[in-house]
Structure formats: C-alpha cells, structure tokens
Amino acid sequence: MIKIENLHASINGKEILKGLDLEVKAGEVHAIMGPNGAGKSTLAAVLAGREDYEITAGSVTFLGKDLLDLPTEDRAREGLFLAFQYPVEIPGVSNVNFLRTALNEKRAYHNQEPISAKDFMALVREKSALVELDAKLASRAVNEGFSGGEKKRNEIFQMAMLDPKLAVLDETDSGLDIDALRIVSQGVNALKSPENASIVITHYQRLLDYIIPDVVHVLYDGKIVKSGPKELALELEERGYDWIKESL
Amino acid sequence: MSNYTENELAKDLENQEYKFGFVTDIESDTVPIGLNEGVIRLISSKKNEPQWLLDYRLKAYAVWQEMTEPEWAHVRYQKPDFQGISYYSAPKQTKKYESWDDVDPEMKETMKKLGISMEEQQRLTGVAVDFVMDSVSVATSFKEKLSELGIIFCSFSDAVQEHPELVQKYMGTVIPSTDNFYAALNGAVFTDGSFCYIPKGVRCPMELSTYFRINAGGTGQFERTLVVADEGAYVSYLEGCTAPQRDENQLHAAVVELIALQDAEIKYSTVQNWYPGDKEGKGGVFNFVTKRGICENNAKISWTQVETGSAVTWKYPSCILKGDHSVGEFYSVAVTNNHQQADTGTKMVHLGKNTKSTIISKGISAGKSQNSYRGLVQIHKGAHNARNFSQCDSLLMTDECGAHTFPYIECKNPSAKIEHEATTSKIGEDQLFYCMQRGISEEKAISLIVNGYCKEVLNQLPMEFAVEAQKLLAISLEGSVG
Numbered sequence: 159m160i161k162i163e164n165l166h167a168s169i170n171g172k173e174i175l176k177g178l179d180l181e182v183k184a185g186e187v188h189a190i191m192g193p194n195g196a197g198k199s200t201l202a203a204v205l206a207g208r209e210d211y212e213i214t215a216g217s218v219t220f221l222g223k224d225l226l227d228l229p230t231e232d233r234a235r236e237g238l239f240l241a242f243q244y245p246v247e248i249p250g251v252s253n254v255n256f257l258r259t260a261l262n263e264k265r266a267y268h269n270q271e272p273i274s275a276k277d278f279m280a281l282v283r284e285k286s287a288l289v290e291l292d293a294k295l296a297s298r299a300v301n302e303g304f305s306g307g308e309k310k311r312n313e314i315f316q317m318a319m320l321d322p323k324l325a326v327l328d329e330t331d332s333g334l335d336i337d338a339l340r341i342v343s344q345g346v347n348a349l350k351s352p353e354n355a356s357i358v359i360t361h362y363q364r365l366l367d368y369i370i371p372d373v374v375h376v377l378y379d380g381k382i383v384k385s386g387p388k389e390l391a392l393e394l395e396e397r398g399y400d401w402i403k404e405s406l
Numbered sequence: 407m408s409n410y411t412e413n414e415l416a417k418d419l420e421n422q423e424y425k426f427g428f429v430t431d432i433e434s435d436t437v438p439i440g441l442n443e444g445v446i447r448l449i450s451s452k453k454n455e456p457q458w459l460l461d462y463r464l465k466a467y468a469v470w471q472e473m474t475e476p477e478w479a480h481v482r483y484q485k486p487d488f489q490g491i492s493y494y495s496a497p498k499q500t501k502k503y504e505s506w507d508d509v510d511p512e513m514k515e516t517m518k519k520l521g522i523s524m525e526e527q528q529r530l531t532g533v534a535v536d537f538v539m540d541s542v543s544v545a546t547s548f549k550e551k552l553s554e555l556g557i558i559f560c561s562f563s564d565a566v567q568e569h570p571e572l573v574q575k576y577m578g579t580v581i582p583s584t585d586n587f588y589a590a591l592n593g594a595v596f597t598d599g600s601f602c603y604i605p606k607g608v609r610c611p612m613e614l615s616t617y618f619r620i621n622a623g624g625t626g627q628f629e630r631t632l633v634v635a636d637e638g639a640y641v642s643y644l645e646g647c648t649a650p651q652r653d654e655n656q657l658h659a660a661v662v663e664l665i666a667l668q669d670a671e672i673k674y675s676t677v678q679n680w681y682p683g684d685k686e687g688k689g690g691v692f693n694f695v696t697k698r699g700i701c702e703n704n705a706k707i708s709w710t711q712v713e714t715g716s717a718v719t720w721k722y723p724s725c726i727l728k729g730d731h732s733v734g735e736f737y738s739v740a741v742t743n744n745h746q747q748a749d750t751g752t753k754m755v756h757l758g759k760n761t762k763s764t765i766i767s768k769g770i771s772a773g774k775s776q777n778s779y780r781g782l783v784q785i786h787k788g789a790h791n792a793r794n795f796s797q798c799d800s801l802l803m804t805d806e807c808g809a810h811t812f813p814y815i816e817c818k819n820p821s822a823k824i825e826h827e828a829t830t831s832k833i834g835e836d837q838l839f840y841c842m843q844r845g846i847s848e849e850k851a852i853s854l855i856v857n858g859y860c861k862e863v864l865n866q867l868p869m870e871f872a873v874e875a876q877k878l879l880a881i882s883l884e885g886s887v888g
Contacts (some may be wrong), residue, residue: 206843234845246840250858259854260844267845299858320844 159184159324159355160205160225165216166380167204174200176380177216182324185352189366189391190359192377193399198359199243201377202328206240207233221323234260235267237323237354241313241330248300253312254282256300257319264320285318289345307338314345325349325356331365343368363395376402437494443467446594449494453563453597456570466583466593473587476720479749480778480810483718486657486692493595493628552612556605559614562630565601572603576634580663580700580726588659588694588720592628596661599629604639604670613868615644631662635670635705642673644871655717656681656691664699664707668729671706672699675867676723677875680715685773687745690717697721703729703758710866712875713740713748714882722780724753727761727789734763737863739875741882742775742807751781751812756789756822765796768860771807772882778810785822792822800830801859853880 167175207230218225374390583593683690693716699707709723725734736752754763771777800809841851
C-alpha cells in the first residue's frame, strides 16, 4: 500500500523527520505513538502534501506511484485521506455540497461520471448513520459551529463518503469523550477491509482499545525506533517513553 | 500551494476574460456629442414628451450646472468629459414592436449572447423582461398577462406616453434632481428605463426583469427606473447589466426610485456586470448610480446586489423608513479585481417608529483593486425603538488590494438599538489545504470558499439569478482554466 523509506523533512530549516521508514500493507492497521514533538503530525502533513514542509531526502511509494511527486489534490484522488487533528471550518459551504464536489472531482480524475443526486443522498444517509452523525450536521456548513466531537465525527463521515485506500488519522481521539471515541472507532472499524489500510496516530493507548492495530510503532525524534504487536501500546501506557529513550 | 493565494491567484485573475465584450452591429440613431439645452430639448422632442417633463429636465440641467462632481468617495479616476459624450443613442428602426417577431434579429442575437433568449424566458421561467439597449427600451414581454392584473410594466418612455399621471405623481419624489451631481445629470438627460406599477393588494405573480446594455461607443447610459407598489402590493424586480469591451471609459449614471406604499413590499435585485476594464485598468464603465426607496407604514424594501463589473462603482441603494413598522434591507456582494474600484454601501434613514433595518455587506478584493463599504445608519428623533443590524465583511485575495469600511451612525433617539459587526480576513491557507486534501482543485476550492462566504447574500436572490450570480463570482475569481 505505502512504503516510506529514509524520509527526511524539515520546516523553516529545522529537521523534524530524520530518516523515517514505514511500510503498511493492504488490510493492515498501524498505530504510531510517540511523545510530543516526535514528528507524528509532521508525518501526516507530509504525506498529505502540505507545502510548508521541505522534503530533503527519502521516498514514499503509494500504490506504486511516487507520492511526493503528486500535488495534494491528486494524492487525495488516488485514495489518500487525512483525518485532521484540527478540522477546518468553511463558513457557508454545506457539508453535502463540499463532499459532492470532492467526490465528483475524484470521480472525474478516474474518468467516471459525476454521481447522481439520488445516489449521492443515499450514500449520505448510509454513511452518516455509520458515525451516528445527525442528518442536520450533514447539511450544515463544513465544521462551522461544530463541537470538538462533532468535528471529529464529521472527519470520519467524510472518510466514509470518500472511501479512501489509505486513511491517516491524526490524533482523532484528542478531545473526544468516551462515547464519541466509541462512535468514531466503530466508524473506522466498519470501514476496514482487505483492500484498504490505515495509519492511526495517537497519544494514548485508549483509542487502541477500540481500534485494534496489527502493528504499533514508536516514533521518537523523527524516526521509528521500535515496532511491535498491539501489546507494545500497553507497555508504553504503563512505562511511558523514557525506557525507550534510554534503550537507544 | 502555500503561495497560491498570493501570487498565482493574482496572475490567474489578471488573465480572466470579460465574456460579454461583444458589440452588436446595429445602426444607431445618435445625437451629436455635447450637452446643452438644445440637446435636452432634442431628446425630449424625439421622445415626444409632455411639457412638464421637458421642464423637469431643464430644471435638473440648471441645478446640475451649479453642482460639482463629488470627491468624497474612496475612488480615483479621470473625470468624464461631459461635453464629449453623446446623450442619446437609440438602435435604429425601433419605432415600436408589435410583437416579439418584429424585433431586429441582431438584437435577438445580442440577447441570446447575454443568455436571455426571450422565447426561452417566456416559455420556461415566466420572467417578464424589459430590455434596454443603449438608451431605448426595445422589448417588453408578458405585457398582456400582467395587464390583466392591472400591473403596468413597460419602458419609461411608454409610461410617459400611456400613464403620464402616475409618472408625474411619483417621479423625483424619492430622489429629487437636486439630490446629487449624477442624479441631476440623469434628470436632465435620461433617455429611457423601466416603469412598474403594482396596484393595491396585488401580488405580482412573476419576477419582473430588466436587462441593461450599453452598445454604441462614445455614449453614456442614463436610465431611470421607477417602481411603485401600491398599498399591500408585492413585487420582485431583477436588473442585469452588461456592456461591450471598449478602451474608453463609458459613463452609466442611472436613477432608481422605489415607492412602497402602506403594507407593500418591493424586492429589488441587481447583478451588475458592466465591463470592468482590462487588466491594466484601461477602459471600463463608470457606474455612478443613485438608488433609493421609500417605505410607508408597514412597508418593506429589500435591496440585493451582486456587483462584479465596472471600472469604478459609486452606488448606495438606500431606504427611507418613513412609515411606522417599516423595514429596510440591504444585501451586497461586491467583487473587485485588477484595477477596479468600488465604493458602495447603503443608507438607512429611520424616521418612523419601530422601524427596522438590516445591512449585510460582503466585499471581496483581488488584484490591485480597492473595495470600500460606506454606510449610513441614521435614527431620527421620532424614530422610537428603531433597530439596525449591520455586518460588513471583507475578504482579501492578494497583498496588493485594499478593503475599507466607512460606517457612519447618527442616532438622535435614545431608544434605538444599533449593532455593527465587521470582519476582515484573508482567504485561508488552511481552508484551501483542507479542500485540496479532499481532492478538490485549488480553483474549485477558492470558488467554494468565496461562494460560501457570500451565501447570506446569494440566498436572497431569486433562484435563476442566484445560479447566474454564482457563475459570475466563479468567473470573476477563478483563473483562466487552461
């Protein structure tokens, strides 16, 4: 699905990612954990194509293509989805209008006809039920006046609508109460299939009670320093990150 | 991507083309350039006007000669040479059209290019259209159907001939010729326009619509619109404007008067797309327009405007809330690009008790343009419990453009409640990135964000017009797609 090799990235001359390697295969869920400032969100931003970051070395192959060579919108159209840590408000643009535009841009890219209004609305009903998103929120302006939990649910709703190959969830659990966490996780799990994969970036083990990862990675100082089965997350929760720092 | 809004967008915007820049090859009957009493008498006699109207013109001319061009607006331009303009240009052979079939095919073609094929309009949308080319109104559709309800909708010239008592009673009552420089000029030389009268208690069953077009070179357009809604009547009125691409500046100085008698409601919507000049700022229409309405008891006037064209815009559609419980509304989107300048806003004059006004203004500046909101909320002594809400938002697309807000509030009654909100923002990089991460291209993302930003105003427009306006915004702000 995706293969990241020796990735180096910096912002304003400061190197954040310092030779990151990661491979995720179809059907897998990978969790990335790590202390503040390790480069977790940078990884998400770099994969999505945020231009504030400069890639100084390394390569990323996504479904056989050079990901770093594609503009942001084409990465999305190829099937990369980023669930934002801080979803952005777009006043006056309804969620459904936003998503229909996005979906049709993706379809056009793959030489498909635009989706009919009827099929689209059916899809909205189906997917909003998945994340228990109030039908009213679907027709409201994108994230405008949404609570923190609603914004995160809306991210998963959009993910469900766009049906990505690879979803990167950037601290989707931050700011969620336990009910919202359950609902968001249910949504993610329901979308899991042998054809797609996800990278779940998180601070806490809590989320991994709901979304069971195949592999847990520890990101520290811009590199993956340790990888292991899901039990690694429990160990990190118990012992913190210091023992990893010391073992380096 | 990160610099897109700053530089590339600016470049894209510069390259956009004005798609209404065609000239229709119709022979025009144009009077010699220059302005004097003789010209005014000539216009009046060509139009076979009654004496009182000629007197009105001459009085306005006398007043105008004493006036100087206003300079308080935040715009800079080469003042027009008023002796270098022809004040009357009519498409020839326009004596009278008995039916739509008699209309000059060239003119029909013009309307088609403007997207207002009248056959289509008549059949599909049920919109009655009055079409003013240069100075003369050339076709009014649906006249008969409307007249069954007692509604009068015709060119201003026809109204002068057929309903002189109504014209004489209301013309100049909201905007006297002495009002300002351009209103006085219009009073002296206006050539045509639209007239509309809705009788007592009648709800006009369709949108009434006028399209204005300046075609001939070296001419100015000075039209007058007069809309009277008698007691309890309702009308929704639409106005659209285009002009050919010319290197010279063309002057458009219109006057629009609205009269809403007791319990009446007038909704007046404008999509203004006069030629804005080229990307160097050469040419374009000077749009110096006076628009004002008066509300009697319980009446309501709602102005909605989408302003994307003109080199210089100077326009303040206003409401005089004379009657108790009357309501005034102003919804505006003004887009400026390249070297365009707009100084636009409204005046809400509260005279009656419990009067209410709402102002929603959205300015979008791109290129090197200057965009100003100028508004006056005036609460007079007797206006107990008057209420105003104003919201003025500015969106900046580049580093070289300017957005300005000049709100004036004058309150002479302590029971008034006035609220003013204003924001200025730059199109957000985070918003663009968010859209693009969902697979939406930069240009589509900008168009989405801008349309969302203007939604409160666009929602006020009638359906077909709203679609048109959205397209226009997209054209104005998207780059030329390669």
